Amino acid sequence: MSRSFLGMPAFPRAAAVSTRDTRLRANLAHATHTIRDKRARAVAELDDWAQLRAAGAAIKDRTLRHLDHYLEQLEESVVAAGGRVHWAADADEANRIVARLVRETGEREVVKVKSMATQEIGLNEALADAGIRAYETDLAELIVQLGDDLPSHILVPAIHRNRAEIRDVFRREMGKWGRPAPEGLSDSPAELAEAARLHLREKFLTAKVGISGANFMVAESGTLVVVESEGNGRMCLTLPETLISVVGIEKTVPTWQDLEVFLQLLPRSSTAERMNPYTTTWTGTTDGDGPRTFHLVLLDNGRTDTLADTVGRQALRCIRCSACLNVCPVYERAGGHAYGSPYPGPIGAILTPQLRGVAGPLEQSLPYASSLCGACYEVCPVAIDIPEVLVHLRERVVEGGPVTRHGARVVLKPAKGHAAERAAMRAAAWAFDHPGALRGGMRLAARTRRLHPRRLPGPGRAWSDTRALPAVPAESFRDWWQRTRGGAAGPERGGRT
């Protein structure tokens, strides 16, 4: 419970360590390639996938454009169905609300459904500070919690762990939290799952308060939806007397009909299933069935600021499927922890700097944690053009400019530490716009090519430590053309020389 993503180093530093971890690399390569291939097969089954994807993007965009309207409609519907709605502007406010609601029940323990929003705000740590123990009940979240670890994947938070490591964590830690692991527990998946089942069953049957997030909120009816594989979520959503759901405001969809699109897109993209095993929906409270008290905490925490950015706002379409992580070559090699946030991978690289702002070194490094290969955009079920947003945020880092922070329009200054790069980029752009000067430089480089070093000093080592330097040819293409066909090219229409 003590570890958090606060104060993590910039991405390149963290990745320089994690890429050398051969066990992590093997675990991740195996897991991501397996899910990646299964997703491709599941998606290929539908001949209207492209239309579903376009519909998903369009529904999200339209809802986000009118989010103020749909949120008020949602609040009305939830209240009419017997729920209570709380508005949280940021993580602190959301944590205070939830801690107060739990204290009001008199309980000191809660069971949790897997939820990205509560990780984003650090709810478990805030509850611990308030004397409340939160038990994660998703199998992978349980592994992370028992191991005092951090999640490294949106869907499979313990993807960086293999079976043997999980067995060791269960044997060592389960007894400290409740029912211990069975004697002689092996690393077979069936035995590990059974150990978790026995351990968790105790929690489900005693807990009086459940805490969840939600995949979707339907504005017209006030219905919340949780999509899962294990059934542990349904236990938490139905057995406790009080249910508190913390949900990002962008999870709203207007109608049940809109839901139909996402319930096709999400399972195939995330677990490569045609339909996930458990879809739980609840609308307020119902006498004699499920929790008697329901609280919805609507979380902003940077989302309205993100919505103000016409390029960056597409990140709010995200339905947290994690297809972009599974296909990302950078994620596969660096691992999720290097992204310094519960949102790793390509989507994390565009969400974190927007939700948190780009003031810190980690947030400034995240938009550069990509080769812009575009595999993420290709698989995204709601067509988030992640490379476009990455480049957009790179500009925000190095050039600054107008952004919205805490609801106010401010002009960012360029980030520190990019002065040499900025000078080099401007010099290069100047040279490329002055071909005469450029040609002089190229000829000089060609004439001195026998003197060029094989390895570069200083920052150039980042290239030449692992790659040979390209040899500079004796004659540029330009000079060859001039020498062999000189004059035939006509005037230099580019302008200045």
Next chain:
Amino acid sequence: MRVALFVTCINDTLRPRTGRAVVTLLERLGVDVDFPAGQSCCGQPQFNTGYRHATEPLVRRFDRAFADHAYVVTPSGSCAAMVRDNFPRIGAKAAAEGRGRELAEAAARAVPKTYELTEFLVDVLGVTDVGAYYPHTVTYHPTCHGLRVLGLGDRPRRLLERVRGLTLKELPGAEECCGFGGTFAVKNPAVSAAMGADKVRAVTGTGAQALCTVDNSCLLHVGGMLARQGSTVRPVHLAEILASTEADAGPAGRALPGGGDRGGAR
């Protein structure tokens, strides 16, 4: 037919043999090739690192340099993608910043006439057999911007399959990025090198003599790693293979083309 060659800055300075190969190939196919001297860089290094404003003069320069041509052909998937995908973004953002439509109009003129080499060959000229001879085993790596931004599809493969003497070896994990990514290679050297090492392993595992792509930028990275490891696999641009004929192969037909620049990567 008359086309303008947009050779790109990397080919101009570091791989002029690729530019010469495009000229040889297109002229053999009966196309008149111009090289407008006003051209320079597409601006991708600056743009993709976040320096959009520094890129704007290069958009204008591209527009002016190729104003007289209906076809602009470039041996680079990545630079073609910069023009087609990002020039309109640069124009739209400038307009949104209240600086008029001038850049947007320049972009609108550049986009429809810019062709990556294999697009021009297959779509415009309608050829897949370009009369090439290349008696070597080759593996093909589809580079990311050609594959996913331009959607080159099977065009490069169809051209390679019609090269006489060439044996094509499947590259496992072909569609995975090689790890170059422009300034990514130096901003995230550990991850870039890890991706490159996996690509090198896949390439050498094919047993091919040459690694072929439509982008020399990626080849500088993968080829640089191959060279550093002492591998004999030669990085070759597709244009150089397509330009090769029996006449270049020599009596033994053994030499891999790519001399002329006197030395590949060291």
